[in-house]
Amino acid sequence: MTNTYLISGAALPDGTRTDIVLKDGLIAELGTGLSAAGAQRIDADGLVALPGLVDLHTHLREPGYEQSETVLTGTQAAAAGGFTAVFAMANTSPVADTAGVVEQELSLGEQAGYATVQPIGAVTVGLAGEQLAELGAMASSRARVRVFSDDGACVWDPVLMRRALEYVKSFDGVIAQHAQEPRLTVGAQMNEGAVSGELGLTGWPAVAEESIIARDVLLAEHVGSSLHICHVSTAGSVDVLRWAKARGIRVTAEVTPHHLLLDEELVRSFDARYKVNPPLRRPEDVLALREALADGTIDIVATDHAPHPVESKDCEWDAAANGMVGLESALSVVHASVVESGQLDWTDIARVLSSEPARIGRITSHGQGIVAGAPGQVTLYDPSASREFGTADLTGKGVNSPFFGRTLPGRVIATFHNGFATVLDGELRPTEDVARFAAEQRMGARV
Amino acid sequence: MRHLLSTRDLDLDTAIRLLDVAEDMADTQQREVKKLPTLRGKTVVNLFFEDSTRTRISFEAAAKRLSADVINFSAKGSSVSKGESLKDTAQTLQAMGADAVVIRHPASGAPQTLATSGWIDAGILNAGDGTHEHPTQALLDAFTIRKRVHGAGSRGKSLDGLAVTIVGDILHSRVARSNVWLLTTLGATVTLVAPPTLVPVDTRNWPVTIGYDLDDALASGPDVVMMLRIQGERMRDAFFPNSREYSRRWGLDDGRLHRLEPTTIVMHPGPMNRGLEISAAAADSPMSTVREQVTNGVSVRMAALYLLLSGDREN
Numbered sequence: 093m094t095n096t097y098l099i100s101g102a103a104l105p106d107g108t109r110t111d112i113v114l115k116d117g118l119i120a121e122l123g124t125g126l127s128a129a130g131a132q133r134i135d136a137d138g139l140v141a142l143p144g145l146v147d148l149h150t151h152l153r154e155p156g157y158e159q160s161e162t163v164l165t166g167t168q169a170a171a172a173g174g175f176t177a178v179f180a181m182a183n184t185s186p187v188a189d190t191a192g193v194v195e196q197e198l199s200l201g202e203q204a205g206y207a208t209v210q211p212i213g214a215v216t217v218g219l220a221g222e223q224l225a226e227l228g229a230m231a232s233s234r235a236r237v238r239v240f241s242d243d244g245a246c247v248w249d250p251v252l253m254r255r256a257l258e259y260v261k262s263f264d265g266v267i268a269q270h271a272q273e274p275r276l277t278v279g280a281q282m283n284e285g286a287v288s289g290e291l292g293l294t295g296w297p298a299v300a301e302e303s304i305i306a307r308d309v310l311l312a313e314h315v316g317s318s319l320h321i322c323h324v325s326t327a328g329s330v331d332v333l334r335w336a337k338a339r340g341i342r343v344t345a346e347v348t349p350h351h352l353l354l355d356e357e358l359v360r361s362f363d364a365r366y367k368v369n370p371p372l373r374r375p376e377d378v379l380a381l382r383e384a385l386a387d388g389t390i391d392i393v394a395t396d397h398a399p400h401p402v403e404s405k406d407c408e409w410d411a412a413a414n415g416m417v418g419l420e421s422a423l424s425v426v427h428a429s430v431v432e433s434g435q436l437d438w439t440d441i442a443r444v445l446s447s448e449p450a451r452i453g454r455i456t457s458h459g460q461g462i463v464a465g466a467p468g469q470v471t472l473y474d475p476s477a478s479r480e481f482g483t484a485d486l487t488g489k490g491v492n493s494p495f496f497g498r499t500l501p502g503r504v505i506a507t508f509h510n511g512f513a514t515v516l517d518g519e520l521r522p523t524e525d526v527a528r529f530a531a532e533q534r535m536g537a538r539v
Numbered sequence: 540m541r542h543l544l545s546t547r548d549l550d551l552d553t554a555i556r557l558l559d560v561a562e563d564m565a566d567t568q569q570r571e572v573k574k575l576p577t578l579r580g581k582t583v584v585n586l587f588f589e590d591s592t593r594t595r596i597s598f599e600a601a602a603k604r605l606s607a608d609v610i611n612f613s614a615k616g617s618s619v620s621k622g623e624s625l626k627d628t629a630q631t632l633q634a635m636g637a638d639a640v641v642i643r644h645p646a647s648g649a650p651q652t653l654a655t656s657g658w659i660d661a662g663i664l665n666a667g668d669g670t671h672e673h674p675t676q677a678l679l680d681a682f683t684i685r686k687r688v689h690g691a692g693s694r695g696k697s698l699d700g701l702a703v704t705i706v707g708d709i710l711h712s713r714v715a716r717s718n719v720w721l722l723t724t725l726g727a728t729v730t731l732v733a734p735p736t737l738v739p740v741d742t743r744n745w746p747v748t749i750g751y752d753l754d755d756a757l758a759s760g761p762d763v764v765m766m767l768r769i770q771g772e773r774m775r776d777a778f779f780p781n782s783r784e785y786s787r788r789w790g791l792d793d794g795r796l797h798r799l800e801p802t803t804i805v806m807h808p809g810p811m812n813r814g815l816e817i818s819a820a821a822a823d824s825p826m827s828t829v830r831e832q833v834t835n836g837v838s839v840r841m842a843a844l845y846l847l848l849s850g851d852r853e854n
Contacts, residue, residue: 289739362648
């Protein structure tokens with residue numbers, strides 16, 4: 093098996109056509125008419141070469157919820173979606189609130205080889221919102237954790253949030269807030285508004301998100317620290333963020349693909365695949381989020397990939413779990429929502445799905461773009477393809493996708509992680525091949 | 540009619556047909572032998588995930604008077620309380636050959652989920668889902684109003700020109716929602732009166748007028764005043780300060796009762812909190828239709844079951 097690839101005739105995000113040689117885990121050479129001895133040739137005519145995608149918000153479920161997803165299956169879903177790095181959220185069991193758990197997640201990712209797994213640490217012990225977790229120990233561990241989040245729960249206590257923001261300054265960390273005022277969202281089932289009133293579902297008001305973001309940008313300013321806002325979902329949140337950024341506050345924000353494409357009208361079906369937290373919002377929120385992503389108020393797209401077992405969605409709305417799988421569909425959904433509308437071009441996509449999430453997450457092995465000497469993280473995407481999205485497009489364990497039956501543009505043709513193909517010809521490479529390469533690479537690094 | 544899930548999607552013709560069939564059913568209930576052979580051999584399951592003896596026995600009486608076999612499935616003390624899912628329960632009923640399932644469920648949308656899931660072929664009849672809809676309650680309310688206004692000449696009539704004021708906890712009321720859609724479809728003008736905390740934040744799509752002052756609303760001379768049950772525990776979530784203040788501001792007390800025109804129809808879906816949302820005098824006055832509503836409930840539910848289970852089943 094060769095580990096050298098010659099990708100010919102790809103279009104870089106800026107439209108430049110180039111050949112790309114991947115060798116020894118790196119992007120070895122760019123140019124036209126390249127050749128490489130013993131290389132596997134890949135014809136990339138008509139394909140866009142994007143820097144390997146980076147997801148700042150993934151639920152891999154391992155350890156503890158392996159019936160929903162494992163590090164292996166979750167990173168396979170990532171590779172299928174063109175991702176080469178995923179940040180694993182801390183709400184596992186045990187919670188990723190100690191050095192031991194984050195190092196375990198890191199190791200599982202290294203063994204699987206499909207994508208770099210960068211653990212996120214919990215802000216508070218057990219995500220309980222009462223006592224700071226050992227943030228320093230996680231930062232100093234082999235997992236080098238820099239992003240901390242209680243995602244799924246809001247760090248609601250303002251004193252605890254202030255201390256967390258202050259504490260992570262000692263190792264350039266960032267707190268990623270799940271902005272949800274808990275008292276305003278007791279029993280919440282969907283966005284509060286015209287539709288919730290008609291359906292008789294308990295509302296999740298926009299103000300519950302916006303008030304926490306407003307509080308936290310002011311706290312970040314007060315203590316001079318970095319704040320990241322997870323899954324921004326409302327037009328009002330965008331306004332607060334725009335104000336905070338104009339003021340020079342160090343805040344970054346993400347939007348999910350589903351919040352860029354879907355709105356609350358879908359809840360009228362009572363189909364639990366549309367149940368997610370934060371909930372699908374109004375059509376005008378969707379438009380505001382697209383504009384915010386285009387003008388930079390929202391920095392990145394992150395999937396909030398949240399796999400669940402079938403029975404968690406095959407039930408009445410109230411009983412259903414929140415969450416959607418998103419890794420496999422993310423690039424196509426972003427393509428459909430903001431590229432086809434002309435709001436973002438492929439350079440912007442490389443920014444919001446690769447370089448910026450890597451920068452916010454403080455990892456350097458990803459997000460450097462397609463330049464000679466950079467680590468070999470490359471995604472080949474066919475923007476002219478079109479398909480009806482279905483279960484066959486999913487490679488993780490979860491099948492709770494809200495996009496089934498929709499015609500989505502584009503298709504990931506190949507993904508290269510650390511210079512090795514995890515996806516070729518649109519197909520996932522065999523588990524053993526990818527694991528063997530990852531092991532060889534680790535051995536090589538040790539020599 | 541394949542299912543009866545909501546009044547939102549009932550058109551005028553279907554609504555009038557339901558009410559007219561209910562008139563036929565009511566006529567049969569005047570006879571000495573009330574039982575009809577219409578649904579012999581059909582199995583109706585009352586699937587109740589919430590306690591509601593009144594609604595359940597009303598459906599049970601309706602099904603039995605049409606000669607259907609009735610199975611009562613109460614979630615309490617059944618496998619549901621041991622964690623069985625709605626899906627497994629539905630598939631069990633399917634395997635037993637249920638022809639219609641009358642479902643009462645605390646989750647809004649559960650009947651629709653049952654109807655669209657493919658778990659079960661039976662016709663689904665919503666007997667109240669969460670805070671979403673309670674279509675047979677609205678139908679029996681409309682039937683009762685029509686009967687009071689048009690008497691023996693009710694058949695074929697709508698509720699054109701009538702003013703209906705619904706008072707109470709709109710936010711949590713499936714009765715209010717079903718009545719808003721059905722009564723406006725039938726041509727009535729609906730006004731809602733409630734504390735602002737108990738109205739949904741956005742009612743732009745509701746074909747109603749909303750007010751907060753009961754005395755203002757009653758001064759306009761509505762044809763119908765429908766009082767909703769208020770749950771005392773709502774005060775714990777700060778929806779209103781306490782039951783005394785609620786009663787003073789939004790209860791149909793004796794003073795307000797006496798200011799009403801004597802032809803005004805006073806309704807309550809039951810069970811009543813006497814002295815809270817409605818005074819004893821109001822509940823027992825000749826203007827009150829509380830007991831007629833119960834009687835008419837059986838006729839309306841007979842009509843719904845009949846239309847669901849007889850003749851060709853549309854898909």
